[in-house]
Amino acid sequence: MHILEFTFKILTICGCGRPDSWTTPYKRFVYHVYTVFILLLIHTFMLSQLLDIILTVDNSDDFTDNFYMLLAMIVSCCKMFALLINRSNIETLIDILTKKPFQPSEPDEVAIRQKYERLIQSNTLHYVILVESTCLCVTMTSLLTEFKKGKLTFRAWLPFDYSSSSRFLFVYAHQLISFTVGSVHHVACDSLICGLLVHICCQIEILECRLRKSVYNPEILRECAFQHNRIFKFAQMVNDKFKFTIFIQFVVSTLVMCFNLYQFTKSTALRAKYIQLILYMCSMLSQIFFYCWYGNEVKLRSRQLVTNIFEMEWFELDNDAKKTLLTIMRRGTVPIEFTSATVISMNLDSFVGLLKTSYSAYNILKQTQE
Template sequence: MHVLPESFMMFTCAGVWQPVHWSACDSRFLLYKLYTLFSIVLVYTLTISELMGAILLTQSLEDFTDISFLLISTISVCCKIASIIARRDRVIHLTEMLLEVQCIPKNVRELEITRKFDKIARFTALSCIVLAEATVVVMSTGPLFQKAENRTLPFKSWLPYDSTTTPCTFWLSYVHQTAAIVLCATVNVANDSLICGFMTHSCSQLELLNRRLLELPRAVKLKMKKLPRRLMCNVEAMIVSRHVKHHVHIFKFAENINVIFTPVILVQFCMSSIVLSLSVYQLAVRSANGIQFITMVMYLTCMLVQFFMYCWFGNEVTLKSVEFGQAIYNIEWTSLQVQTSKDLMIMMIRAKRPIIMSSGALVTLSIKSFTSILKASYSTFNVLQRSSHN
């Protein structure tokens, strides 16, 4: 993909995003469909076995939290897989919106702006995948250091057979859990970096438009060197019209992000609050050895980073859209025609309603939401702690 290649590559590796240039006649088409089915079966069977474990194997609050803190994450991944497959065409349309004429940089300065935000999106995707997969490695290597007679699977779950009867059944179960959790981590990072990457591109387009508006008087002067002065009004109207269309296009782009990813963002917020409280509870209540402690700290870090990314980038889009309205004030109004000034005032009025990244009317992506969820998680943790003491 021409946009956010790292995120789409991770989706492809996880088996949930077939490259768009592959046709049905391509031999790889069928093979990838089979790989997609294989990936879905791996992830969903792990989720089902963990869910059954939470129902059948829990005898205390500690047992329940021990299974549930990872179960909730895998349920979230199942939702993300279903969403990206079902909304594939709409995601492709979203990437194509960034290929519109007004979105393409026109000179070196504009190219520097787009490259700056591309680097931010790339750094976010790569740093998150390193953190996530490192956490998976630490979580999955525990059984390798255990004695054969005391060896247990890395993740508690219910299985329709006894995995300890023979080494073969144990290692098959181990490979299944490890492969599934690697896919879960990859899909999680791919989905989160994709949504945050689209929000980064919204910021990029707003900054491009800011620069173009500030250069409006100079652009008019350059045009007028080749045209008679009586056409000055028409030239300004044409340039402003182009900027208005770009502004409307950015709002549509942000709105499409909200509409396409609303279910995923809503699930993520609901799950994050529960996972954070369960993870902190695990750290605070259970006596853990070195590897267990490191595992839980890394997992909690992943959850915090994942949740913070949504809030940070959503907040950045809102701030950039507010800055756009303020940038119109900095234009050299005195060098423009009266009608052009009136058109810019209309843009200014529209910019007073900033872009809000949200999940319907329930969740707003902002730093304030991040702190609110942390408070809710802490409250849940206190409830769990009191329950365990009782």
């Protein structure tokens, strides 16, 4: 059974996951070259925006025009590095999901995993549509406005004169392609992390299914206890590998929300970009919402497991089986909780807190300008 198949196709596209069939040295080399090309593409774009802020920007309006996109590209670069550095760890995590005790062994367990895989694929597909629709909107808005005026889509500092038509077209295309590729890195990393969170929920449901069967077959209780322990360890591995990436996303999303709200209050010259800004804000909010929603789901399901065990017909089991159930229940009293850099919990309260913090920061920025 394939795990996160659609997500890994996106990872392949963005240069962070070589196809399994590419095993020959020649194909490996080609993909390494492709990865380096993608790396240079998004980093040169991010660097041009950063240098523009450092060397060129001298007023608040120009700063806000560029800063929110710079933040998104910085996170995209961080996510690419996180995916490349953790490539072997990602393979290990997927390998764990395909082996015992996580591997489904009965038709009903297979059906549970297929249900969650369909959910992951649906979420990823809708997320791709939202993010790439934003990119398309940015591209079309730019072509209809900035391109006709001979202006770039995004402010940038470049070490050469791009006023000639050929150089302008090259820089213009470089910005739009880099922006789109950067958005794919967001989709790849976010869908991977959220997909792993969904699989933790899947394993908890499979564990509940096996526990219900243990009433008629107490011999599998030891395996259930082992699986429960492995679920906690698996969740800890996922949290350890991606906690700093999630933390950076939280901070950047707060800042982007603040600066996007400020963009809405600017002059009527920005009316043509309202749809673009709305889609961009929805994309940034979706990133954090998925993290918080499924982080919250993992916590609730791991806590609900204790209640579900108590509602079983456990009184018919022998003392050894009851002790095993009590061990699982005792461990489950402390639910699985994901945090970003051990600072922010990934739950719906954190998502609401992000919205409030963004609005407060926006008010402070607006008062400063006034």
